[in-house]
Amino acid sequence: MSREARAAGCRAAILVSGSGTNLQAFIDRRDAGRLPLDLALVLSNRADAYGLTRARDAGISTNLIAHGDFASREAFDRAIAARLDDSGIELVILAGFMRILSPWFVRRYAGRILNIHPALLPKYPGLDTHRRALEAGDAAHGSTVHFVTEVLDGGPRVLAGRLAIREDDTPASLMRRVQSLEHRIYPEAAAWFGEGRLAYSDGAAWLDGRRLEEPIVEDLDA
Ligand code: NHR
Ligand code: GAR
Secondary structure, X not given: OOHHHHHOOEEEEEEEOOOOHHHHHHHHHHHOOOOOEEEEEEEEOOOOOHHHHHHHHXXXXXXXXXXXXXXXXXXHHHXXXXXXXXXXXXXXXXXXXXXXXXXXXXXXXXXXXEEEEOOOOOOOOOOOHHHHHHHOOOOEEEEEEEEOOOOOOOOOEEEEEEEEOOOOOOHHHHHHHHHHHHHHHHHHHHHHHHOOOEEEEOOEEEXXXXXXXXXXXXXXXX
């Protein structure tokens, strides 16, 4: 890799399994000149992920690594890691990536993997979060950017976007509003990493040299 390519900034890969609207938010912010990251690679485990099309349209290298082609989770993860290493990736951004990563992978990229989970963590790790928040009668819901560790959806939290649940909300309406909030907070948190303001150390997230005991919370009602 040339010195010039490195100078462009922190080389990031975005991993997607689906529509990739969060990926699109990163691309839009890059195109606006406000993303201190080099979006070097988009990787998907699904051939039909629309995120791959978005990446190609944006001139980003893409890679398909189909999990079904591998005998084990770790063999799949090793193939992903090989591709990330080939591209000199320094930050791995999970954006609607639906395969749980093995402890081996998480240790290999310790402190360099971010995920966004559609809930106000530690509430509702796992799947079906919008329905669960509604059924619990919660007043608020949202999404949380966190570092990925071996604990599923349990790594140190960085930034949460929060909105008020409305009387007439359905899982679908909540999902739509949560996604549009994600498009604001996820590139923002990743930008902090690119600027060297955000780091992972001693099992915690640190922002501007301060340990985050709780995530930064933004109230974003649209
Ligand atoms: N990997 C680790 N180690 N830790 C995390 O916190 C991770 C992770 C991989 C993905 C995203 C996560 C979410 O935000 C994420 C966090 C997939 C599943 C899941 O059950 C759960 C949580 C998340 C992503 N996946 C099934 C599996 O067997 C497959 C489901 C499918 O293929 O559709 O991997 O919600
Ligand atoms: C996002 O809402 C993200 O929080 C969620 O999937 C959506 C992906 O949308 N992630 C998970 O549920 C992870 N298990 P996108 O593909 O349009 O960015």
